[in-house]
Amino acid sequence: MNSNTAAPAAAHDHAHAHDHHHHQSFLTKYIFSTDHKVIGIQFLFTIFVTLALGGLLALGVRWQLAYPWSELPIIGKLLWPDQGGQMPAEFYPMLTTMHASVMIFLVIIPALTGAFGNFCIPLQIGARDMAFPTMNMLSYWFMWPALYFFLSSFLVEGGAAAAGWTSYPPLAGIKSAAPGSLNGQTYWLAGLLCVGMSSLLGSINYITTIVKLRTKGMTFFRMPMTTWALFITAILQAFALPVLTAALILQLLDRTMGTSFFVPENLIVNNVEAGPGGGQPLLWQHMFWFYSHPAVYIMILPAMGVVSDVISTFARKPLFGYKPMVIAIASIAGMGFMVWGHHMFQSGMNPALGATFMVSTMLIALPSAVKTFNWLGTLWGSRIQFTTPMLNALAFVSMFVIGGLSGIFMAATPVDIFIHDTYFIVAHIHYVLFGGSLFGFFAGLYYWYPKMFGRQMNEFWGKVHFAGSFICFNLVFFPMHILGMSGFPRRYADPYSFDTWKDAQPLNQMMTIAAVILGFFQIILVANFLISLRRGKKVDGNPWRSNSLEWHTPDVTPGHGNWGAHPPVVVRGPYDFGAPEAAQDGYLGQTENKYPGVKA
């Protein structure tokens, strides 16, 4: 934020009335900032912390799977001195639960909607800021209590939540059901309510901003895919999240106020009576998945948007099928509300209802097919530049296809009978969430870094990080499909006590080693990110020669108000690369006022 332009007078008649301090203190400028770019960057820094946390928890999981009941390296002796540093059985589910919760709610969602949403939306639509900057700031600050609740839950009596990130009652609801359900689960619920608050504030803000604050000429169908995806994601969130909030509140009341929404009659868990009951455990599952299935699309759609932008830019070619791409995103979102039951095929749900969900789940693969083929179409006849953002975006495509296709197996209800709750699911999760969302995040990070900081991340180390992550990722997670075929159940602290799976340990050891190396490669990412802040190659305002509006700010890193005296006027779509009137390298910015057919 070096070039903080003095707020021009013209900014005042724009729809943002918050005042401009010419001499902002460090506190208001970087900490309690209401500037969307600063908030986006704050999200980004936070995510590195949470990613490390979630990853370390994953490594704990991996250690147990490779060498069960042996001393946990480095910290084992510190944590459990009387057990020879070996993790107790009740700790394992805490690890998986908190690993998934951190990764989903504190890494992927804030990374894509929080960091990119904040940074990109106003820039890509030519706005000076979000519609409600203060609300935006609050949305960031709700992340911290969430992180606090998650972290401190490890310290409370009984330990952290241990009922899986899906937190099915009665295991999650009854205090005597598991050590982690004693107190940790309450912290988990509180943390999630904070994340929910953050997302809700964010999504209302994004929708309003995109509907209201687009600059002149920025019609809906001239918005870049990133903004489109974030827009639809925000709608998805606004409609799905309240149901999760309601469910979380019901479980919280069950745990603290003696209600029994999810507690059946006459339940006795671990010799403790659970009260009169009268509730129904399946109700939670329905309400949870009514949110959490849309949530998985909340975690993939923005990445799809980012990847579309990146691929088009580095293929130097218009995005193939822009409108079908938008329609595909919209229909994924719409259909996303009709498939939640596919997580409950074996839950005791009415099987006829299951068959309905099976059909809708099959159909939701269609818009994803459209997207995949359009990406391929974009590559066709293009001129590909293998930059770091592009490599990550390409990885997204090839990994998402694997993750998506494995979804088809599970959508087939009879096959799901066998692979449900096995490592086949775990493989699917990571191919879509790591191979998809996280590689999409990497792509966006390398891509927008110059706009954020005026410098480029080191390309060499970026490529090292990419290659390492790509290889190790596949080594860790592809074998999980095979494990799943053998029925290897998930959330098992020690699967090798079964004859059926005892031979799978060497494979798991290989996967664990790969996971550790994968972790080391992420350190390269963090180091590259931090060092490039000071040392990175200085670049001009549009190093990638990109078309979309965010690259057309008057300053290299846009200052407060983004656009100087005059907001930009958009005259064309974001993907006119290689048009006849475009520049030699294909560039034709959204504000370039050139008449069609006139050669550059």
Added chain:
Amino acid sequence: MTTVPLPGEAETGPPIPTSKFALWLFLATEIMFFGAFIGAYIVLRSGSNGWPDPHTVLNPLIGTVNTVVLLGSSVTVVLAHAAAVRNELRKAKAYIGFTFLLGLAFLVVKYFEYNAKFHHGIWPGGPATYPGHEHYQPGMNMFASCYFTLTGFHALHMIAGLVVWAGLFFKRLEPRHELSIELTGLYWHFVDLVWIFLFPLFYLLPNK
């Protein structure tokens, strides 16, 4: 950097006031929130093994009176806004005051209703059973769970509304506050709408 738009460029952004748009969006999320609660209540009640007869646990007359009180507060809200539009700010303030008082009256009645429940041992996990109807125990418990949760969250929303009304009441009203009154009013009507359904759902709906 940019020049004039090409001929035929449209203004973007529909002519909707930003904050009003956001408020309606917020109300949409609130619809989902209360809708989830109400849906859960409906299915839990119809799947229950023995739901207490509403007459034995609630007094429909009090519910009716309270509904009328709340509807009255909605009327005073629109009157406050109408006055504000006509720039009769003192009158607007008076109506806001009435709204506040009616809302408060509703909550006071709720307080006494809650108290009466507690008195009879009706709270989530409470001891209340009916002689000869021991199988009501889980039903009674579920009733208490749903009743307190749904009306409780409705009451919390009212309290939030009352705080805003109080803020407006003690402010020096100016013509520009007309928008604030309208938006707060929209919220208030929404809370009223929720109650319009909670009332028959809890007080009137007979057991099958």
Added chain:
Amino acid sequence: MSDSISHDTEHAHEPISVKTYSVIGGILVVGTILAFVFAEELELGWTATVFMIFGIASFKAALVALFFMHLKFERGWKYILVVPPVLLLIGLLIALLPDIAFRSYSIG
């Protein structure tokens, strides 16, 4: 928060008179009392009672939304925001029926 004064025409004037508001308020009150009478004083049987009380509730809700919340007089974009959640909720409720509403749980 953003725009303090909006130049939108939507609420520049009040579409309805005070008198109309009072009449609608009156109808709402009468409706409430009617619902009470149907449910408590008349013995209509379950289906008819349910039909009446929720019919009245929906009618009241429609009045509040249309008149008090100005839906009848203002532009229709609000429906884009509030109709989808209502549809989603109906979907959720329908899906909940077979699993929870039509099934009794008890151990033993």
Added chain:
Amino acid sequence: MNKFWIFLFALVPLGVLGIYFWAHAQGGALWFPAGISEMGEDIDRLFWIILGLTGTIFFGVEALFLWFLFKYDGKGRDGQAVKYTHGNHRLETLWTVIPAGILVFLAVFQFKTWKEIKFRSNAPDVPLHARVTGGQFEWRFRYPGADGRLDTPDDLEAVNVLHVWKDRDIKLQLESRDVVHSFFIPAVRIKQDLVPGMKQLMWFKVTHTDGQPAPDLHEIACAELCGWGHYKMKGRLVVHETEADYRAWLTQALAKQNADQADLGIVE
């Protein structure tokens, strides 16, 4: 250098093939456990069909992807024209309709299997073979005694062993004592969550024991997280060749149960 990246991406389909054949060769824990039931064969067949379809799609997509990366590598082609197109209506329709066809086919095709396995109307008309109760962290099986009816004094209670016999429709009632569990017999390819307060039905038929030397090798696992000991809910499925064998075992176990009343007949 660009060729390196293309090679890297090409490693994915190659690796997928490689691990497929490697795992196939390993057998054992890295492949389907030997299937012993009729419905298991249906499920496996469906799996293979889907694998065939998705595999074809996968390799097709990968082939195009790699070919494009190779062919349209921008190295040394600065300034060359690209295909300036914003899309193609025909293609969009094509690649919507064909996958739609495949997916609808899959949806319809599998429906029968699903119905046979889970719709209660398809439950075989036989008396309950046993009641399964999941609890932290064990399976309890209650078999009807000589009277063929459950919940009579002559019932047999067994922990963690399910005895059945071959070619017989086995109908089980599933219940949970505390939290949600999931009754999973990998060899039978069957899985059903146990929800406290609900009574589930499950049925299957063991048709072949695959020449297993030890017929009681088939394990039962819990597939829904149920607490710290989730991984410990290991049970066994013992398949008797004939009903007579099964009856013999039952009589013997009952006798043992009567002998030590104190203990609830933990057989083995």
